[in-house]
Amino acid sequence: MKKINIKRLIEQGKSGQQVTVYGWVKSKRDSKGIVFIAVGDGSTFEPLQLIFTEDSIAFQATAECHTGAAIQASGTLQDSPGKGQKFEVSVKELLILGKADPDKYPLQKKRHSLEYLREIGHLRPRTNTFGAVLRVRNILSAAVHDFFQSRDFIWVHTPVITASDCEGAGDLFTVTGLNMDKPPRDSDGNIDFSKDFFGKHSYLTVSGQLEAEFLAMSMGNVYTFGPTFRAENSNTSRHLSEFWMIEPEMAFADLDDDITLAQDFIQFLCTRVLEKAGDDIAFFEKFYKVMTIDQLKRISESPFTRISYTEAIKLLQDSGSKFEFPVNWGLDLQSEHERYLTEQVFKGPVIVTDYPKDIKAFYMKLNQDQTTVAAMDVLLPGIGEIIGGSQREDNLDVLTSRMAAAKIPQEEMQWYLDLRRFGSAPHAGFGLGFERLVQYITGMSNIRDVIPCPRTPGTIRF
């Protein structure tokens, strides 16, 4: 039998058509002689209304049919006289494929707290909110590839297991095949990773950037889109230990090209979500009241504010606002400062550029002033940093001296320095935290609610 999902049925169905639908019961309402069942199958936000009247055999079967049950229903698609839906199905045959005991089923046809839903992560995709999140996440994932493919970027697969521990992006998870009860020791008593699976200490990647750089320095424009791991003990609404990151890297490009790409990228994604996930976005607007369709339209149309770090410091100092943390040139911007810029001053995305070299990574291009680097952060209201990027240092001497200053051992990094020895060229890229983007667009305030299986310190399930 050829199955049709509810999304297709609503889009392409014709009144009078015989249909069979499959899904899970979202709610049941009954009156004398008539029963209404709302059924969903994940394909779309709108549930399908099933009608059972006393004259059908299926009517009896609804007694056993509670919220959460998996059902198969056959009948006639017809225009709905009721408000709220275009079609409904008058059901002649109802099969309960899997019951859901109403005394034990953890989901009810009412609002649950997001905290509670996190405890039943395997069932929460059946809720309106999480279904909408997953559909938006899917639209965005596909749009990421559409955006880069349409610009001839090559999708490259950088490794999940890496030997680079000097990227400086945070603590790393060790990957090992050693017997943890009795690991081999060297003469100093330290664990001897030369006896490990790969012959050296290996980690889960914290960024594909360094590898993406050598791919860009041969393929031109490339991007990665894959999982990333940070062993930081971060307990916030915008950090995960395992998250997905998108990292484009462009050869023959400077910071300005990088910023333009970042803005075009975010705007493209907002536009695509509005086109393809209207129902879901409308739901977020209505129930969570954080991100509106109008706001998304505005973001997709108007250029982002650009401000240099130096200008930002001056603006904060002259603002007359009291901050908990000091504002001084040379100090990093704190959350409260970023929030002030995005939420109070500019009320939208802000791109801060040209940070002092001492608070940024060693690989960022040193500016002519010798004190700042060609870096940029994209900041969003409510989220903070969503993108961190830079033009990369392409001068061998400058790079090695910056590595020395940052005390980064160079023996293991000769391959990286080779890119500056042979055919070096200006290049730039950035990293975008995918879940933070999903958060921003849906208005979900906790990052744990935009990924199916969140990994955070002290918590792992499934």
Added chain:
RNA sequence: UCCUGGGUAGCUCAGCUGGCAGAGCAGGUGGCUGUUAACCACCCUGUCGGGGGUUCGAAUCCCUCCCCGGGAGCCA
């Protein structure tokens, strides 16, 4: 990791300076011919996070541990 708020019925929460454990929703039964998280009536539902202490008496006060938010730091 630090600061801060919380944990009471299946879910969401009220329960004041210590004095009989509560409501809405869900569930059950009945009613209602078209509902939209339906509605109306009645019924059922408790390790008050765990342990210890103070007290005639603790959900309430004290100590301790566990868990969950929010904020901060680290970052995407």
